[in-house]
Amino acid sequence: MTQPPDTPPAPVAPPPRPKRLLRSRTDRLLGGVCGGLGEYFGVDPIIFRAVAVVLAVVGGLAFIAYPVLWIFVPRDDGTGNPEPLPLWRLFGRGDGTPPSAGRVFAVVAGVLAVLVLAAVLFAVSGWVTAVGGGVVIASIVVVLGLLGVGGALAGRRAARWLVLPALVLALPSGLVAAAGVKFEGGYGERDYRPTSVAGLPADGYKVAAGTMWIDLRDVPFAAGTTTRLPVHVGMGQATVLVPDTVCVQARAQAGAGVVNVLGHQQDGLNVDYRLRGATSTSPRLDLDADVGMGTFEVVHDPSEARFDGPHRSVGPPGFHRDDGDRFPLTNRACTQGPRG
Amino acid sequence: MKRAIDIPALVGGIAVTVLGVLMLLDRADVLHLGFGWLWPLLLATAGTYLVASGVAGSRR
Numbered sequence: 001m002t003q004p005p006d007t008p009p010a011p012v013a014p015p016p017r018p019k020r021l022l023r024s025r026t027d028r029l030l031g032g033v034c035g036g037l038g039e040y041f042g043v044d045p046i047i048f049r050a051v052a053v054v055l056a057v058v059g060g061l062a063f064i065a066y067p068v069l070w071i072f073v074p075r076d077d078g079t080g081n082p083e084p085l086p087l088w089r090l091f092g093r094g095d096g097t098p099p100s101a102g103r104v105f106a107v108v109a110g111v112l113a114v115l116v117l118a119a120v121l122f123a124v125s126g127w128v129t130a131v132g133g134g135v136v137i138a139s140i141v142v143v144l145g146l147l148g149v150g151g152a153l154a155g156r157r158a159a160r161w162l163v164l165p166a167l168v169l170a171l172p173s174g175l176v177a178a179a180g181v182k183f184e185g186g187y188g189e190r191d192y193r194p195t196s197v198a199g200l201p202a203d204g205y206k207v208a209a210g211t212m213w214i215d216l217r218d219v220p221f222a223a224g225t226t227t228r229l230p231v232h233v234g235m236g237q238a239t240v241l242v243p244d245t246v247c248v249q250a251r252a253q254a255g256a257g258v259v260n261v262l263g264h265q266q267d268g269l270n271v272d273y274r275l276r277g278a279t280s281t282s283p284r285l286d287l288d289a290d291v292g293m294g295t296f297e298v299v300h301d302p303s304e305a306r307f308d309g310p311h312r313s314v315g316p317p318g319f320h321r322d323d324g325d326r327f328p329l330t331n332r333a334c335t336q337g338p339r340g
Numbered sequence: 341m342k343r344a345i346d347i348p349a350l351v352g353g354i355a356v357t358v359l360g361v362l363m364l365l366d367r368a369d370v371l372h373l374g375f376g377w378l379w380p381l382l383l384a385t386a387g388t389y390l391v392a393s394g395v396a397g398s399r400r
Contacts, residue, residue, distance in 0.1 A: 134363070135367045141356060142356075145354070145360050146353065147353070152349035152352075153345055155345060157346050160352055160393070166360070174378045269374075269375045
């Protein structure tokens with residue numbers, strides 16, 4: 001009896017790998033998240049891309065969900081296995097070895113340094129634009145863009161990073177310009193109490209950043225006259241106290257904030273409030289307020305003010321800013337004759 | 341050896357240049373970029389760059 005020759009065992013197919021969500025390496029527009037979801041669920045990724053666009057436009061959820069998936073879902077290494085997460089690669093060496101304490105410290109310090117630099121650039125850009133240097137910032141953005149184009153044509157991959165400082169500069173500059181913030185007139189708290197019409201500054205009251213109270217209750221406005229008073233606030237708050245014998249006319253513009261003129265309030269972006277229609281011969285005060293970001297209000301009495309200021313202590317006990325509707329403000333001097 | 345053009349850097353550079361030119365025109369009062377224009381413009385710039393990076397990356 002002969003022994004059958006040894007035959008190699010039939011190859012056994014490896015057990016199927018459990019299906020795992022990975023970012024796609026090949027089917028991607030941004031980070032391969034939608035492509036990976038499509039492969040995972042076995043559907044066309046265009047469905048997830050469409051949902052992402054809808055979620056970005058309606059409520060903006062995609063702006064949070066997509067980066068989270070981008071960071072925490074590993075990318076396909078090309079063989080169906082996950083690559084180390086970008087964060088792990090940042091701290092380690094990309095080969096799965098654990099990071100050393102020195103490298104962790106270096107990475108954290110580097111990230112903090114970049115964030116501080118970005119914050120400084122952000123603040124400087126906004127400030128330079130607010131003091132009238134918006135052209136400089138815009139020019140720097142153009143130069144960064146042109147350097148990026150030049151670097152790209154030279155095949156320099158590092159030129160991609162120029163987009164980041166350009167956006168960090170453009171964002172605050174654009175915000176400040178859109179809001180119309182102009183830093184004129186100093187900083188901090190201002191408390192003005194003129195006692196005559198001649199004492200009102202011809203170019204108005206200004207504060208670059210801070211709070212300003214303008215108490216006009218001791219100004220003897222004459223019947224039949226119109227006094228124009230510009231008020232400019234870069235960032236902050238201005239409250240104007242006017243006697244109730246004066247008819248208030250106003251145009252108040254705010255890039256972003258609140259305008260409250262004798263109880264009539266508008267808020268939001270690009271506020272443009274106008275109060276016109278005087279019919280009486282009462283003295284008129286024509287306020288022309290320009291607020292970049294902040295609040296502007298006109299009241300007869302400090303107790304009616306909705307916002308804090310140096311005169312607020314004279315308000316009735318228990319008053320707080322949400323009680324504004326308790327004080328029906330009027331502008332009756334515009335429709336009634338002058339009173340003694 | 342001549343290096344190949346880096347497409348993401350090119351697209352990002354063009355987008356940033358366009359953004360800067362629009363800001364210059366705004367500062368020169370040729371046009372007005374209010375809040376309604378600002379956010380879409382910045383997002384479009386960043387989005388254009390990201391899409392270019394993604395497309396270029398998927399072709400490698």
